[in-house]
Amino acid sequence: MSHEQFLDELISTLGADVAQRGADVPERYHTDWSGTPPQRPLALVRPRSTQEVSAVLRLCTAHKVAVVPQGGLTGLAGAAVPSQGAIALSLERMNTIESTDTRAGLMQVQAGVTLQAVQEAAVAAGMVFGVDLGARGSCQIGGNVATNAGGNGVLQHGMMREQLLGLEAVLADGTVLPMLRPMIKNNTGYDLKQFFIGAEGTLGVVTRVLLRLRPAPQATATTLVAMPDFDAALAVLKRMQSRFGNSVAAYELMWDSFVQASLSWLKLGAPFAESHPLLALINVDGKNESQLQGDVQQVLEEAMEAGEVLDAIVAQSVAQAQTLWKLREAPAELNNNMHPAINFDVSLPQADIGRFAQACEAAFSARWPGKHALYFGHVGDGNLHVSVDGKTVGGECEAVEAELYRLVGEFQGSVSAEHGIGLHKKPYLQASRTPQELAVMRSIKQALDPLGLMNPGKVFD
Template sequence: MNQEAFLAALGEALGAGQVLRGEAIAERHRSDWSGVAPVLPLALVRPRDTREVSAVLRLCSEHRVPVVPQGGLTGLAGAAVPRADAIALSLERMNAIESLDAAAGTLTVQAGATLQSVQEAAAARGLLFGVDFGARGSCQIGGALSTNAGGNGVLQFGMMREQALGLEVVLADGRVLPMLRPMLKNNTGYDLKQFFIGAEGTLGVITRALLRLHPAPRAKATALVALPDFEAALVLLRRLGARFPGALAAFELMWRDFVQTSLRWQQLREPFDAAHPLVALVDVAGEDEAALREALEAALAGAMEEGAAVDAAIAQSQSQARAFWKIREATAELPVHMHPPINLDVSLPMASIGRFADDCRAALDARWPGHHSLFFGHVGDSNLHVTTDGRAIGGEAEAFERMVYAQVEARGGSISAEHGIGLHKKPYLGASRTPDELAAMRAIKQALDPLHLLNPGKVFDL
């Protein structure tokens, strides 16, 4: 590769200011939220539309230059960390909300638009986008699709995959796949867009998306429910799912270690008169707030009668509901209070989650007495987060990961529920994928990116 000739061709194709080099590349483009050591890329390229993305990838293909796509850089697995021999391709300038069809419940958006901008555009028309998580103000739609992100709304609406009616994708050689078709029913061969959702930019670059929107609920009821054990949590989940079919918007489960830590960090009051092994945070959507609270109260009273709940508090206002959610959102405090936090994001068969948490805690107690570990998660969609303070385990992050992932593998679970593989989880991918599955994935990669230029070294090695 003639590096100078390549960079000159990039500058000519995109214009001044679109290609940055050396110290002109901001620190934030040298890594992501994963904590992977920063790397200065060959160049940072910031296209403004699909045509320019296509031109960039065509040049990279011709000159054999690797490409690392970057969204909002909020990923926790290292998928957006650049390489010294690669360009970083930032979609931040491609942030337009192009159109919204309220009657059809669809929104067309460029990949660099933030999740929050999509949510606000939908809300302005009385609609709701079905995915939400804490990085909403920074993360980008393209990145969320590329990692098939989840978050708080999965139980009701599904992950990002379920929100995507269509995609526009640029392949490694610059060809554009125009898959922005709004029909739910379209059985014309392979559903190609699915190859790129969750692929972490290794198969193509998502440039635009046609997203599904939902009617915004007129009311929401929120409750904290104290539980005696995990089996009771499953009983409560089934009861609420049956009582509010399609309207159970959240079922967040917090073990005592998480609740106690959250209250201490944020200087909050205990939500109940006594401490309990588990606390569920529940959101139910509906049409009338008073009627919804009454129905939720009756459902929780029934759960308490049969021993599936010990105590419950129903928010009487939106401010009280936000206060309940503040307990769960202590995850924003992890980087401040843990040194560093080691975050694992797994999913398991639902019936196995309680025993998995108990066995993990016992193994941690045996190896690192005095460790500070937290168990919490969405659980209603089989997702559990395990976080420990790196300093409290002597910085043995890899040993911690091996221990937890061995427990996941033994139960037939997934080492990544919603954060992807990137660099962090690549060594453990075999715990959740068979050799034949990995071979099929490599065959797809070879077919769509034969030169292995797109996000090389991420997810798996070729």
């Protein structure tokens, strides 16, 4: 059966408003933030309801046409980049917040709602949503689910997997699985929703999500802390957690290379008179703002006496806290300043992260003299990000990747902490999974998507 026939049927079924032929598809749907070379999809569909998603998938199954689900297109592993001959299925029109129940702490949304819209709606309801990441204004909840997103809130609340009670997904054949029961405890057979979290759209399309909201903290203290080395950074984290427990809401570590890039790209004023090897942005939740600031100050003074802290700023207002947090926003400018940026997102045993960063720096310098890499990350979760300037290493992106992933193997880490595998990390998946695990993944894929139509060529071949 020809593609032409499929396209005719697609447009006549869904309408020209929902379905567009490839030639008419705007370029923004051709790739994502990963820098993958653009690929025009066979068609773009932008359904408005689960029923329309189901209709699209039924048609695709009938015509054996592949489907690439698209959210906010902010992924860094290329999972949402169209593959040849596949249609792109954008969830962007399914952007309704369907219900908010503050008593039960639940919010039901369609998958195309942006993370920021969810955060704002939660705050408007007097609560908070536990996931936060830099792409919040563009990324969509469905994509957050499909990649099991992490970000700045994991230390306190866990990953996306822990932020939802249910989801609705549509399988390749159009079957709708409405797993949206609003219950914390529901041990009735296999917990199918788990299969779709982190599957990067290869098992089905997430269309609705039942999110958990958290009580809003009454006060938050923000501090920016300068430290001499990684062991000091870890000691400060432990000191904070020992004093404030699970109220330590964020602990973001930035190596000086990253801080300098942020200051320059974002045209920010330097926070300290001199530069320091490491800065940490720390949020602590509590009840009373001035008391909390005092308590944080006290812990910092103890840490300073112990030689762990060189300098520190405790924000005295929300505005000052926001200014401090701007320092962490360099990643949004990576593609403008380090093109092509080679981005890494690795998990490591927490205690080894400092040595790992040193080993990377040594390996890169040996081969490509000079400074090319920024180091930063969610160190409280054992998660380090590294961004390398592809230009300054003579375009040898694959050699950079091989070098870094070799070190990840040596340190017994994971090649993807929170960004997923997508297209770009497929060659390295076997570094984090055994052949037996990969075989089971393939059998699950075969069970749920026997024709191999859901996001083919992503995660594994």
